[in-house]
Amino acid sequence: MRLGARIDPIGLATVLTYGYSLSTRTVLESVEVDAIDAARFADSRVPSDAEIVELAVDAVRRHLDLHGARGAPIILLSGGRDSRLILLASLALGRRPRAVLTLDQRGDQSDAAIAEQLAAAVGLRVERVATQAFSGPRELERHQQQSFQSLEHEWFLPLASRVRTLGGSVTDGIGSGVLSTGSLLDAQAIALRKERRYDALSDWTANHGSRVSQEFLDAARAEGIPLADRDAVLHEFAGVMKSLESTPNPLGMYSLLHWTRRGIGASAYGLLPGDRVIAPLYDEALCRALAAMPMERAMARDWREIALASLDRTGVPYAVREGGRLPRWARYPLRTIRSRLAWIAFVRGLPAPLARLARIADRSPWPRQTFDRAAVGLLASLDRSTGFLSGGARGG
16 A cells, blocks of 8 residues: 555445445555455255255365465364354364464353363363553554454454464354344344335444444544545445345345455454465355355354254353453453553544544443544554545545
8 A cells, every 4th residue: 555545435434334344445446356246145045954064064174175284273262153163163074273262351151261161172272362452553553454444353463463473374263154143134124124225224234333433423524534425325335235135145145245255354354364364154155055045044043053063062152241240441450551551642643633533532432432443543544554634645
């Protein structure tokens, strides 16, 4: 990316509105990603339960073989279904990982605790990777690595750092799980799509995703940040939705093709080189077969549950969100203090428009505060790469 590159106002506006970019757009006018014909993902026949198991295991085998030259992979394990499926399918194929990593968390039913239980049940040991305090330089770098396509996944930075230290390939559970559990597979969103009320569906999608607060969005436009207006963003969103209407599961496909594929690149969130990332649940044969399931059927029974019913004999439950506990800042007070001091220092070094946006981010309600601050980092990183705040790269 070069200084003076022109910003695409629609591309940048979609990132802030939804938390990720849409269609073939990026934040730059001169750069697009390849389009995908959604219809080719809709196979003519819905797979049986036995075929789902076979497809999942074959996908893991195929992707492990593709990365075989790097030796046994590192497996990233959480308390959820995607990483569990990859681990158990790998073991069923006789492929043992050389390391298992999980992000350190507190709580008896946290992702880290469940990952340890699951690994122990199959004779493996988990390494907990400590979370990190906020770092301004690291925040700027991660947005560049993610090609400014997402407000999410700062949490992945310590795992990516540990993987780079260990070397070799690493598994990533990103993929077709969203065909059963994508965020738009909700009764209200389904009703809005059936009525083709794309304006209301756009608002619903933004409000239930990783977007910035409306105050932040309005202030960014007032500061002269090159952002398209709501109608242009809505037009982009409606075009995407209309392109998916011929598929059996359009809202699941939206998550697969425009959140999974674009927002986090199907490559460990863009924070590791793609040739080192094993993403078997984004396998084309698997995705095409699962995309043939009508939306109601896909929602009624998570396809991963079907596969795990055949592979999982551990009896280990899934992780749950624990309620009634101390807030995160109280559970991790030292990290919270370090993060706050680092954020203050980061804001002091920002151009005046971004510093003013940072103050809005600081008073935004949770969880929007998280994404408002991420947007400040994204804009600062984009300015460092293009110089758009100087006025010469603001786009049309």
